[in-house]
Amino acid sequence: MTTAPSDATASSRSLEETLAALDVQLGDADRQLGSLLKTARRLRRSAREGALASLPGLIAAAQADAVRIGEMFAEAGATLDYDVAAAFSDGAWLDELAAAARAQDVVLVRRDGRITVYPVALRLDGRSQGVRIGRKLERRIRPSFLAAQLKALQQRPERFNARQFLDRLLVVYGSMARAEDPAWRLTRPGTGPLVALAELYDQLTVLPVAAADYPQEEFVSDLLRLDRQPDAAGTGGHRFELGLDGSEVSLISSNIASDYSESTAVSEPSAADEEEA
Numbered sequence: 001m002t003t004a005p006s007d008a009t010a011s012s013r014s015l016e017e018t019l020a021a022l023d024v025q026l027g028d029a030d031r032q033l034g035s036l037l038k039t040a041r042r043l044r045r046s047a048r049e050g051a052l053a054s055l056p057g058l059i060a061a062a063q064a065d066a067v068r069i070g071e072m073f074a075e076a077g078a079t080l081d082y083d084v085a086a087a088f089s090d091g092a093w094l095d096e097l098a099a100a101a102r103a104q105d106v107v108l109v110r111r112d113g114r115i116t117v118y119p120v121a122l123r124l125d126g127r128s129q130g131v132r133i134g135r136k137l138e139r140r141i142r143p144s145f146l147a148a149q150l151k152a153l154q155q156r157p158e159r160f161n162a163r164q165f166l167d168r169l170l171v172v173y174g175s176m177a178r179a180e181d182p183a184w185r186l187t188r189p190g191t192g193p194l195v196a197l198a199e200l201y202d203q204l205t206v207l208p209v210a211a212a213d214y215p216q217e218e219f220v221s222d223l224l225r226l227d228r229q230p231d232a233a234g235t236g237g238h239r240f241e242l243g244l245d246g247s248e249v250s251l252i253s254s255n256i257a258s259d260y261s262e263s264t265a266v267s268e269p270s271a272a273d274e275e276e277a
Helices: 007-012 015-049 052-079 084-090 092-103 143-154 162-180 197-204 208-213 216-227 247-251 271-276
Strands: 109-111 114-117 120-125 130-133 136-138 239-242 263-268
Touching (some): 015 052, 092 143, 114 216, 120 216, 130 143, 162 216, 197 216
Antiparallel strands (some): 120 130, 130 136
């Protein structure tokens, strides 16, 4: 009989190791269940045919199989002692996911408490023992499995409409920019005032129903997609530039910005752009 791991051994196991050990134990239990099922079928046949001499031995064999199966599942339960909430909190699980992502050639970025895997933001939910991928809660959190899912997500055809997103941002940005610089006008060439992304999101989702339909995670995902299309422009030729470092970011901070930014500005089409057009 396999003995349960000690507390010291259990606490040092990764989730991958824990689930690999559990899978082996469940495989043994599955085979034992197969043996019990065969015995049960022989019992039913003996009962139908009246083979009384064989029934006691078969019942005893079935009882022995059932006891062994119970022991196997008890051992499996002892193996499954991984503390998801603790691993989420201390970063152990995220380290596993990062290693699994590298093995899948998936880039996982951790910065300032935020986790992104293009084109989505990830958020660990210890209470639900799951990971929010964008707005979806994923409870299948084996690192190797989740890394494969993220890779598949990256390989899906892109349906992001950059122009539509830019036009939507511009409507809100215009009033916010004028609050920062009353002299600013949409028709002025050059770069407009910086505004905080958190405030921009709040204005985009000012109605509760809007926030429900367009959560922060999806807003960040759209910013990640937009950052991959630096030449994308809105209907009027306007482009948004995400602040990366220096005085711009230090002047305006955001709690929900992606790894690429904590503030944003809108650029008007320059005279050179208009001549090229």
